Amino acid sequence: xxxxxxxxxxxxxxxxxxxxxxxxxxxxxxxxxxxxxxxxxxxxxxxxxxxxxxxxxxxxxxxxxxxxxxxxxxxxxxxxxxxxxxxxxxxxxxxxxxxxxxxxxxxxxxxxxxxxxxxxxxxxxxxxxxxxxxxxxxxxxxxxxxxxxxxxxxxxxxxxxxxxxxxxxxxxxxxxxxxxxxxxxxxxxxxxxxxxxxxxxxxxxxxxxxxxxxxxxxxxxxxxxxxxxxxxxxxxxxxxxxxxxxxxxxxxxxxxxxxxxxxxxxxxxxxxxxxxxxxxxxxxxxxxxxxxxxxxxxxxxxxxxxxxxxxxxxxxxxxxxxxxxxxxxxxxxxx
Numbered sequence: 592x593x594x595x596x597x598x599x600x601x602x603x604x605x606x607x608x609x610x611x612x613x614x615x616x617x618x619x620x621x622x623x624x625x626x627x628x629x630x631x632x633x634x635x636x637x638x639x640x641x642x643x644x645x646x647x648x649x650x651x652x653x654x655x656x657x658x659x660x661x662x663x664x665x666x667x668x669x670x671x672x673x674x675x676x677x678x679x680x681x682x683x684x685x686x687x688x689x690x691x692x693x694x695x696x697x698x699x700x701x702x703x704x705x706x707x708x709x710x711x712x713x714x715x716x717x718x719x720x721x722x723x724x725x726x727x728x729x730x731x732x733x734x735x736x737x738x739x740x741x742x743x744x745x746x747x748x749x750x751x752x753x754x755x756x757x758x759x760x761x762x763x764x765x766x767x768x769x770x771x772x773x774x775x776x777x778x779x780x781x782x783x784x785x786x787x788x789x790x791x792x793x794x795x796x797x798x799x800x801x802x803x804x805x806x807x808x809x810x811x812x813x814x815x816x817x818x819x820x821x822x823x824x825x826x827x828x829x830x831x832x833x834x835x836x837x838x839x840x841x842x843x844x845x846x847x848x849x850x851x852x853x854x855x856x857x858x859x860x861x862x863x864x865x866x867x868x869x870x871x872x873x874x875x876x877x878x879x880x881x882x883x884x885x886x887x888x889x890x891x892x893x894x895x896x897x898x899x900x901x902x903x904x905x906x907x908x909x910x911x912x913x914x915x916x917x918x919x920x921x922x923x924x925x926x
Contacts, residue, residue, distance in 0.1 A: 595627040595651065596912045598905055599682035599691040602632030602640075603660045604698020606895045609633075612697070613640035615901030617647045622902060625909045629691060631655045631682045657681040663894065667701030671709060679703060683710040686887035693888035693908035695879065697896040704740050707882050707889045714917070716924040717884035719748045722823070722891060723756060724880035725764075726833055730814030732877065734760050737823045738830045740882065744822035746790040749773070753800045754923050755883040756818035762914040763907075764817075772806035772816030774825060779805070786822060794820070799923060808832075875900035878907030884920060888912065 602612045609632060616628045630637050634656045641654075659677040661670045671680060679698055683706040685691035694711075696703050704722065713720050721737035736756040741748060753771045760769035773794060775783045780791055782805060794802045806815045808829055821829070844865070848858035858865075879892035879900065888911050890904045911917075 596625055596693065596909045597627045597629065597691045598908045599629045599631050599655070599685050599694045600901070600905065601678045601682055601694070601696035601698050602630045602637050603657070603678040604696045604703075605892070606697075607897060608697070609636050609640050611896060611898045612901055613637060614644070614898035615905065616652060617641075617644045618898055619902040619905035620648050620651055621646075623906055623909055625913070626905055627651045627653075628905065629653050629655045629682070629685065631657050631685075632678045633658060633660075655681060655685070661699050661702045663699050665699065665702070667699065667705040668709070670699070670702050671705050677702075679706055680710065683707065683889070686711050686889075691887070692912050693890065695890045695892060695901060695904045695908065697879075697892040697894055697901065700739060700891055700894070703889060703891050704882065707885050711885045711887050711889065713884055714886055714921045714924065716921070718751060719744060720882050720884040721752045721755065722880050722882050723752075723759065724830060725874050725877045726811060726819075726830070727837075727874050728812055728814035732764065732874065733811060733814060733817055733819055734764075735811075735819045735821070735826055735830060736883070737821065738826040738880065739823050742823045744786070746786060746793050749786075749790045749820050749822065750793050750797055751884070751924055753794055753797065753802070753818060753820045755920050756820065757800050758916060758919050758923060759881070759883065760817045762916055762919065763910060766817050768801050769817035770803045771800045771818045771820060772803055772810075774808065774811075774819050774821035774829065775805035776807065777805060778807065790820075876903060878904035881907070881911065883916075884924070886917070888917065 602609045637654050657678040659674040661677045661679050679702050682694045719741040722740040723736035725732040734756045736752045757769050760766040775787045848854050879890040882889040892900050892904050
């Protein structure tokens, strides 16, 4: 059997900790025989949650004590420096020291990102490590890169994002020769701010990607590009609007179907197919957002992630490691 993928799971981060991370660990062990999971956090709390479960492979799970918790409102860099015995710091040091291959957390995004840069470190040649979530589209999914890690990116950073995103979509999602679009306010080459105008010719000249030009945000849900390149400010706004619109859309449909007796009868008739369709709007089935370009994998799940999203993130770590994506990104950026 192949060597187990060692995954440090933050048991103290997120709205639903420690229950969701602990259950996710237990469920993930039943979904794959390729993972060894370290539950990082307050030992007594984790042990109490584990007592709720009997049927799991105890030989592939271990508690790693971490007494402190980084709260959502804390200043990320200060928290990383001061709370050295927090679950986020301990887990990321495990990657740095070669004790873990990946880290999954639904805790403070800022602290996770700061720790990734300060503790895990970037691969040689990587100038910025972007956060890259998958967005559901009419054609499947698209990768948005960056969505929160690098607000003040430069053109050469976006070129690296495009390379890393293309590798992810090819090797993780099975998209052959993935298309790359630059998020902009118009499709014409001369459109956009200084960053977009300077980035466009660099992407156009890059031989390692399949660049198709600018795309507008309204085209994202239609699957206009497999990889959507942007800096973190615009990317985060696009992501939050995307998620909010999807949530509102689902509520509107459910509300309309419950309005009258006739609509309720209709809802019963289309319930199965509608449920399957709405499921495609849920990107959590793919796990969390990977932070690419680091010396080890970090996956950031939503702050309100339940056990399903976190267990999918564990599976995501296994696939990422088996695909040797870290080595491929290192090779691509060094060229």
